[in-house]
Amino acid sequence: xxxLSDIPEPKRSYLAALECPEFETTPxxxxxxxxxxxxxxxxxxxxxxxGDPDFGKDSxxxxxxxxxxxxxxxxxxxxxxxxxxxxFAQDINVIFPIDRLNELVEGGVARGVGxxxxxxxxxxxxxxxxxxxxxxAGLLKGDSIDAVILVPV
Amino acid sequence: xxxxxxxxxxxxxxxxxxxxIREHTEIIxxxxxxxxPFELGRPLGLPDDPALQTRVLVxxxxxxxxxxxxxxxDFVE
Numbered sequence: 597x598x599x600l601s602d603i604p605e606p607k608r609s610y611l612a613a614l615e616c617p618e619f620e621t622t623p624x625x626x627x628x629x630x631x632x633x634x635x636x637x638x639x640x641x642x643x644x645x646x647g648d649p650d651f652g653k654d655s656x657x658x659x660x661x662x663x664x665x666x667x668x669x670x671x672x673x674x675x676x677x678x679x680x681x682x683x684f685a686q687d688i689n690v691i692f693p694i695d696r697l698n699e700l701v702e703g704g705v706a707r708g709v710g711x712x713x714x715x716x717x718x719x720x721x722x723x724x725x726x727x728x729x730x731x732x733a734g735l736l737k738g739d740s741i742d743a744v745i746l747v748p749v
Numbered sequence: 750x751x752x753x754x755x756x757x758x759x760x761x762x763x764x765x766x767x768x769x770i771r772e773h774t775e776i777i778x779x780x781x782x783x784x785x786p787f788e789l790g791r792p793l794g795l796p797d798d799p800a801l802q803t804r805v806l807v808x809x810x811x812x813x814x815x816x817x818x819x820x821x822x823d824f825v826e
Contacts, residue, residue, distance in 0.1 A: 600772045603789075616776040617752045624780055627763035627813040635810065640750050680790030687796030696793070696802045706810065722752025729753050733760030743813050744757065745806070746766035746779075747792050748750040 633742040636710030640718030641749035642674030651717035656724040661713040751777030781812035
């Protein structure tokens with residue numbers, strides 16, 4: 597897959613028709629250099645510990661993924677049928693690079709990993725997630741997070 | 750995904766992200782994004798290929814060191 601035009605129908609038309617939010621400006625928060633940065637992951641794959649409530653249609657809230665979790669212990673309740681699930685089933689790092697991030701910190705490439713990571717349900721209109729995202733920013737700052745990596749699915 | 754970046758950055762949290770659909774990212778214009786040529790459901794590339802996953806992750810995280818944005822780079826092997 598290279599561009600939207602390379603995606604087979606009917607998925608291509610569905611994705612092309614998705615309304616994307618538009619913003620007049622792009623905000624810019626400063627991050628320290630990577631070697632000095634403490635990082636958390638935010639996924640929109642609808643993954644979470646198995647004891648947490650499943651995501652539903654139009655869920656705008658997030659689930660907390662403890663930093664020490666084993667990726668193989670996570671479940672996915674994302675509702676979309678439009679993406680491959682075999683890679684995730686084989687290796688969680690293909691959607692949620694927790695082991696890779698921990699390795700970067702162990703190797704000194706990044707300074708630290710957050711106490712928690714987070715997941716939203718990516719099929720939800722992002723505009724509906726605004727308040728939850730702003731709430732989440734407070735949690736991240738409380739954990740001294742310098743930057744997050746957002747990973748779609 | 751890019752919408753979340755806007756909200757978090759407005760609250761003072763720096764973000765970088767992986768983009769799977771370049772056309773969507775071009776519209777949303779998040780601060781920092783790395784477009785990857787992988788199929789939906791595999792933003793880090795291939796399962797059980799930690800070397801590739803690490804290259805993708807580092808490329809996305811290195812965008813945090815950009816001086817200004819928005820930045821939309823392509824992941825090139």
